[in-house]
Amino acid sequence: MTSGEERLRDDEMLQFKFSRFAFSFAGLAVVTISGAAYAGYRNDTEICHIASDGSGYCAGNFRAFANAPNNGDHVSVNVEYWPTYTSYSFDGSVGASAGTCVPNSKLQALWPQFMAHQGAFSIGWDATGTCTDLELYNASQSLTF
Amino acid sequence: MRRDILAYALVAGGALVAFIACRDARQAKQMEALTAQVTALQTTNERPQSGPTVIAYRGPTPPPSAMDPADVDRIAGRVAAMMAASAQREKSEVEASPEQRAAARQGVERAGRVLDAAEARGHLTKEDVLQIRRELALGATQEEADGIGKRVAVALNTRKIVREDPKYTMP
Numbered sequence: 180m181t182s183g184e185e186r187l188r189d190d191e192m193l194q195f196k197f198s199r200f201a202f203s204f205a206g207l208a209v210v211t212i213s214g215a216a217y218a219g220y221r222n223d224t225e226i227c228h229i230a231s232d233g234s235g236y237c238a239g240n241f242r243a244f245a246n247a248p249n250n251g252d253h254v255s256v257n258v259e260y261w262p263t264y265t266s267y268s269f270d271g272s273v274g275a276s277a278g279t280c281v282p283n284s285k286l287q288a289l290w291p292q293f294m295a296h297q298g299a300f301s302i303g304w305d306a307t308g309t310c311t312d313l314e315l316y317n318a319s320q321s322l323t324f
Numbered sequence: 325m326r327r328d329i330l331a332y333a334l335v336a337g338g339a340l341v342a343f344i345a346c347r348d349a350r351q352a353k354q355m356e357a358l359t360a361q362v363t364a365l366q367t368t369n370e371r372p373q374s375g376p377t378v379i380a381y382r383g384p385t386p387p388p389s390a391m392d393p394a395d396v397d398r399i400a401g402r403v404a405a406m407m408a409a410s411a412q413r414e415k416s417e418v419e420a421s422p423e424q425r426a427a428a429r430q431g432v433e434r435a436g437r438v439l440d441a442a443e444a445r446g447h448l449t450k451e452d453v454l455q456i457r458r459e460l461a462l463g464a465t466q467e468e469a470d471g472i473g474k475r476v477a478v479a480l481n482t483r484k485i486v487r488e489d490p491k492y493t494m495p
Binding site: 235255268 | 399468476
């Protein structure tokens with residue numbers, strides 16, 4: 180997972196686009212046209228990918244995962260408080276691509292923000308099961324509410 | 325003849341006196357009207373100074389909040405809970421005696437063995453996770469708990485194990 184592959188793009192309105200994924204081809208024309216004609220435009224995206232070494236990423240917005248036609252698709256951002264430690268984890272799947280990770284200390288500090296987030300996101304993890312990068316986007320077309 | 329002239333003079337003088345009298349009366353009425361208007365204007369100007377000064381500022385309408393107040397409270401509650409847990413954790417780490425620390429390490433080792441057995445079976449059960457949690461509850465540090473959690477994540481991500489219940493995955 181390389182965190183630089185998802186980019187926030189600033190056109191006339193803020194555009195959110197995953198440049199690496201084939202799914203964006205269909206929406207490319209929409210993304211590149213002037214935003215003024217697309218007030219109210221919604222971009223629901225869900226994707227998870229996992230490599231053979233166990234590293235991977237999930238990206239999209241919560242609304243897309245919740246409304247996915249496949250009932251198994253989901254993402255969850257979890258925290259459980261125990262007496263001497265706190266259990267943080269992320270869990271996501273799209274079809275057969277499923278992954279779980281435990282955030283590093285830096286991302287643990289951002290976990291409450293991630294849990295409350297309602298826009299688009301991208302999270303990646305390495306082969307050790309550590310969530311290593313987290314990107315949060317507040318884009319009007321991706322908001323869950 | 326003289327009488328006629330005198331009569332004409334008297335009539336003319338009377339008319340002149342009457343004309344002057346009427347003009348003065350009209351001017352007096354106009355003066356009264358003007359005086360009344362000036363008084364009214366003075367009263368209007370003095371009115372704000374007679375009572376307390378009230379300034380009503382109507383600034384721009386504040387924009388609607390981007391977040392629902394309930395969400396803000398929810399986030400604040402979570403942050404507060406995390407801070408409390410963090411403080412408790414630091415306190416526990418500071419106050420743990422050598423015996424407690426040793427017991428906690430042994431619990432972490434046993435939790436690891438539970439996970440070893442799950443990997444050998446290829447199946448992580450709810451009871452496995454509950455057992456791991458019990459072992460870590462003996463005093464595992466954040467780092468130790470994260471280590472067990474990452475082992476679970478790797479086993480799942482590499483398809484070494486299948487979990488019984490997604491709600492019982494992490495320690």
